[in-house]
Amino acid sequence: MKTNRIVMKMPTYKEIYDSAKKSLQSAGIEAVNSEILNIFWYCFGIDRSDLLFRGSEIPENSKYIKFCEILQRRCGGKPLQYAVGECNFMDMDLYVGEGVLIPREDTSVLVSASIDAIKDIQNPKIIDLCSGSGCVALALERGIGRPCDIYAVEISDKAFKYLSANHRKYSSKAKLINDDVFSCYKNFEDGYFDLIVSNPPYIKSDDIKNLQSEVLFEPKMALDGGKDGLDFYEKICEFWIPKLKKGGILSFEIGQGQYDDVKKIIESFGLTNIKVFLDINDIYRAIIGEKFI
Ligand SMILES: C[S@@+](CC[C@H](N)C(=O)[O-])C[C@H]1O[C@@H](n2cnc3c(N)ncnc32)[C@H](O)[C@@H]1O
Incomplete structure (x- = not known):
């Protein structure tokens, strides 16, 4: 046939x-x-x-x-990075997908400012709070280029899977912690860290529904910073500044228009020598402060 x-x-x-x-x-x-x-x-x-x-x-x-x-x-x-499953950040191709925030180019400002702020410290102890894909912690580890002790904290199980995969991909030595930044501070002694860095959720709750449709594919818990977008800044300062050494640095990414409010918060917790850093669009994107006492 x-x-x-x-x-x-x-x-x-x-x-x-x-x-x-x-x-x-x-x-x-x-x-x-x-x-x-x-x-x-x-x-x-x-x-x-x-x-x-x-x-x-x-x-x-x-x-x-x-x-x-x-x-x-x-x-x-779906956002292009989710469709492809990868996102480029500071010369790394990081795994991303539903459940983890897509690293933004602007976050490199936070990384560069943080690296510079601790350039004279040998074996710095660092913690990245709200780590997501791990873009900040991994870029710090690569950018610092000398021995350092880095921790990365992320509460979401889904995001933590991407953090772990990226950690493996780049053979990172950072210690990963799948926990809540509002409770796991208790596991560290006071005065332990040289640098505490965070790109926390900072969008006002009411503004989330107005974001671009693609951003709405990203996890709400990575975006929502509470009623005025400042919840994480306040609580991180309250719980984590005691964990900084004298002379230690707190380094935050901030959203557009948040500079004055975040500066006030940081100062109210006693940090000084405040510095602010612009992104490519001349928006204040990162702020750092130093603990003197
Ligand atoms: C704005 S995203 C930043 C992610 C990553 N650092 C970056 O720059 O792309 C904030 C991250 O904080 C995590 N997160 C939210 N609440 C948290 C909490 N209480 N403890 C730890 N992580 C939290 C979210 O799951 C999300 O991954």
């Missing part, structure tokens, strides 16, 4: 690009070209100029399937 086999013709890179562009456009995605190039790079290892010269080539089947899965997730509205 004669059987007819249907042979599917695999599309070329150029055909894949054109059809992905149409799909993303009809899903209402804005920066279509750069998004497709991102996904191309991730799935095929092909950049813009490769695409021009190798447009008539055909990718491996398994890579094409991966591309289609990512595209489908992105067309469903």
Whole structure:
């Protein structure tokens, strides 16, 4: 008996690009070209100029399937980083997905300011509170580049899985703690740390519903800073400043318009020598203070 086999013709890179562009456009995605190039790079290892010269080539089947899965997730509205499963932060490709905040470029301001603030301290003891993917703790460890003792605290089990995976990926020596920053301070003696750093949830509760639809895919517990967005700053100062050594540094990321309020909070807990750092859009993004007594 004669059987007819249907042979599917695999599309070329150029055909894949054109059809992905149409799909993303009809899903209402804005920066279509750069998004497709991102996904191309991730799935095929092909950049813009490769695409021009190798447009008539055909990718491996398994890579094409991966591309289609990512595209489908992105067309469903998931943030690009969740669709891909990775996010670049300060030269690291960190695992991310539902349940963990996508690291933001602006957070590099917090990391750089913190590294500089402790540059003269040998074997610094550091704790990253509200660690999420671990972007801050891991970037500190890599950026400090000398022996240091780093802890990272994250309450969410889902986020903690990503933190652990990133910790493994970068062979980090940081100690991970799956706990609540409002209780685990009791496990450390007073005057222990040289640096306490945190990018805590800082969006006002009422503002969360007005955030971009993509941000709403991210966990509310990573965003919600209480009625005025300041809950974490107040409580972290109350519970954790006693854990700083004399001369130790507290370093916070802050949201737009929060500088005056957070400065007041930090000062009310006795920190001095307050410094503030701008992000690329000239927004005050990180604030640090020093414990003198
Ligand atoms: C704004 S995100 C920052 C994540 C990461 N540090 C970054 O910069 O991308 C805040 C993180 O704090 C965690 N978190 C919220 N409440 C917490 C608590 N009480 N104790 C520990 N972590 C908490 C959230 O799950 C979230 O991962």
